[in-house]
Amino acid sequence: MTQTITLWSHKGGPNPWKVAILLEELGLPYETKFLDMQTEVKAQPYTDKNPNGRVPTIDDPNTGITLWESGAIIEYLIDHYDKSNSLTYPSFPEKYYCKQYLHFQTSGQGPYFGQAAWFNNFHPEKVQSAKDRYVNEIKRVTTVLDTILKDKDYLVGDKCTYADLSFVTWYQLAPYITGDTKIDFKGDYPHYYDWMERLTARPAVKKVLEDKQKASSG
Numbered sequence: 001m002t003q004t005i006t007l008w009s010h011k012g013g014p015n016p017w018k019v020a021i022l023l024e025e026l027g028l029p030y031e032t033k034f035l036d037m038q039t040e041v042k043a044q045p046y047t048d049k050n051p052n053g054r055v056p057t058i059d060d061p062n063t064g065i066t067l068w069e070s071g072a073i074i075e076y077l078i079d080h081y082d083k084s085n086s087l088t089y090p091s092f093p094e095k096y097y098c099k100q101y102l103h104f105q106t107s108g109q110g111p112y113f114g115q116a117a118w119f120n121n122f123h124p125e126k127v128q129s130a131k132d133r134y135v136n137e138i139k140r141v142t143t144v145l146d147t148i149l150k151d152k153d154y155l156v157g158d159k160c161t162y163a164d165l166s167f168v169t170w171y172q173l174a175p176y177i178t179g180d181t182k183i184d185f186k187g188d189y190p191h192y193y194d195w196m197e198r199l200t201a202r203p204a205v206k207k208v209l210e211d212k213q214k215a216s217s218g
């Protein structure tokens with residue numbers, strides 16, 4: 001029997017919830033532990049697990065691993081628990097295309113969307129050029145995805161993989177992170193928009209987004 005995996009998380013931030021989507025999709029037992037961003041995430045004992053002082057981290061008693069960085073955690077969960085390849089491909093070149101898109105998400109989506117969030121909502125001075133730069137990056141990344149998805153339902157092959165799922169939680173925050181700039185995703189990026197509708201209609205994704213909503217309003 002699979003033992004319960006612990007997911008160290010934060011109520012509002014998107015990266016731990018990205019991992020929660022994979023845990024739900026794979027039907028794994030897990031419990032979420034929320035950390036206070038001001039007092040706990042950059043302090044011991046948490047930094048003994050994750051010296052980078054960020055979430056997510058997982059503890060998996062089934063293998064004894066403690067692992068951080070959401071992309072690495074997703075690869076680990078897929079390698080260890082997706083034995084039927086339900087969310088990946090064992091075949092060449094699809095296996096590497098899934099990795100390509102996950103790397104694009106962790107390096108090309110997450111950090112830029114994160115900076116947009118920072119300059120629109122937290123930076124103490126109003127720096128219009130920085131806001132523009134990162135909102136333009138959101139538009140650019142979405143154009144890339146919209147173009148890739150022009151003639152297909154999912155990024156790799158003909159089924160939903162972990163690569164698709166990794167993009168969901170940052171996009172859910174788009175209305176907040178773009179500040180004064182309202183992006184018309186449905187009108188300007190229709191292929192992206194339909195893809196995101198398909199992903200967010202999945203029961204596991206719906207559940208995690210509801211859990212996130214409850215956690216951040218609770």
Ligand SMILES: N[C@@H](CCC(=O)N[C@@H](CS)C(=O)NCC(=O)O)C(=O)O
Pocket residue numbers: 010012013014015016037041053054055056068069070071106110
């Ligand atoms: N590259 C990391 C980014 C993790 C990250 O930035 N997490 C945010 C929450 S979504 C965090 O812990 N922020 C707290 C801080 O920066 O102090 C990953 O993908 O796991």
